[in-house]
Amino acid sequence: MMNSSGAPDAVRIEDLHVRRGGRLVLPGVSLSIRRGTVTGLLGPSGSGKTTLIRSIVGVQIVESGNVTVLDRPAGAPELRRRVAYVTQAPSVYGDLTVRENLRYFAGVLGVAGDEVDEAIRTVGLGDLADQVVRTGSGGERSRVSLAAALLGAPELLVLDEPTVGLDPVLRRDLWNTFHRLADGGATLLVSSHVMDEAERCDDLVLVRDGRIVATGTPQELRDRTGREDLEDAFLVIAEAA
Amino acid sequence: MSIRVTGATAGRVLRQLRRDPRTLALLLVVPPLLLTILKYVFEGQEESFERIGGPLVGLFPFITMFLVTSIAMLRERTTGTLERLMSMPLAKLDLLVGYGLAFALVAAVQATVAAVVGFGLLGLESEGSLWLVVAIAILNAVLGMALGLFLSAFAQTEFQAVQFMPAVVLPQILLAGLFVPREDMARFLELISDVLPLTYAYDALARITAGDTGGRLALDVAVVCGCIVLALALGATTLRRRTA
Secondary structure, eight states: OBOTTSSBEEEEEEEEEEEETTEEEEEEEEEEEETTOEEEEEOOTTSSHHHHHHHHHTOBOOSEEEEEETTEETTOGGGGTTEEEEOSSOOSOTTSBHHHHHHHHHHHHTOOHHHHHHHHHHTTOGGGTTSBGGGSOHHHHHHHHHHHHHTTOOSEEEEESTTTTOOHHHHHHHHHHHHHHHHTTOEEEEEESOGGGGGGOSEEEEEETTEEEEEEOHHHHHHHHTOSSHHHHHHHHHHHO | OOHHHHHHHHHHHHHHHHTOHHHHHHHHHHHHHHHHHHHHHTTTOHHHHHHHHHHHHHHHHHHHHHHHHHHHHHHHHHHSHHHHHHTSSOOHHHHHHHHHHHHHHHHHHHHHHHHIIIIIISOOOOSSOHHHHHHHHHHHHHHHHHHHHHHHTTOSSHHHHHHHIIIIIHHHHHHTTSSSOGGGSOHHHHHHHHTOHHHHHHHHHHHHHTTOOSHHHHHHHHHHHHHHHHHHHHHHHTOOSSBO
């Protein structure tokens, strides 16, 4: 699968309809995400970001439309090893230590033990590796959840608001990690409701009320709107939509 | 299904229990304590204590593992770890068997402790082998675990999950023939008890302690095993890869 720019797509969505609780949350979304990029999925809370993410991971029951991930239908069994997903709420075992959590997920993936230590270091939890997760802060718990997603060198990482509540220094380090992974060929889809993270993405997807109102690189969005500040650019786009 | 993933899951469940020493202590201490109370409740009625106490050793794991699994699985569902596992290369059977192995091991220890106290210290007697009692106790633990896992899907809160215990477990214990022989019950209750798995679990234990290891025992064990498979299959249907 190739897109107009010639790079292969990691994700391709065609006319996706998703209904949740009787409400049409995604009324026909089409989107493609380039391989080897960090793509930011931006929009206010309640705009349908999480539903879109869940559809890409293949855990969402969809009404109609096609979602293709790494050339397979989303949720295909062979993708369970190639796609990693971090939910907004940290989905880890609070009664186990950081290392015990990661060892278990590594065991499920069949990944060697040294990857566990590397993942713990990457998210900056080296000193807390033997601490029981429940006793840590919210930010620490979400980092454990993120570390679990780094195991097994997934080709697509789908991260739902992974940097909420984190220390700015750590946030910068994580974004550097995201780009290092993308340089290594992985594709990252990172959702956020804070616009200041937009600058750090290669590509941006702006969602509002279940519709995609703009896509492009940060520079393209600036050029299109004539605004230097991305937040202002988004405002122009949102008001025009 | 993979041995590696199943083993990792069983190890993880055991590690979680180890991190909770109070629960572990309660699992081991409560059955001997209840047996001791029972002995003195039936003071001067040795025969009643014998009839109830022996099989009870093998029934405790059913009750405790039902409760522990309902809560553990509810937590997996509400904290999102189940959704994470379902998006990973883990077969549903890996999760079911992993839980089963972990709780079977705990049940083996629990039933052994209860058997040592009951048959060793409190004077319970069994015509059949105590290892058979422990073996049935393990089967009962797996049955309790499978039912707890299935029913946890119908609870939204831990309060609700805990209420399944009196709703699902107590009627089965009352109807199993433990306190009153089934043939002495109202006819409709006896008919209901015919289709409850614990009836067969109790019957197996009563036969072992009475030294009757004939064909009916094999039938009881077969029915309990069949119920385990059925409960696991029902449980598997509640583990969803995709949700609304």
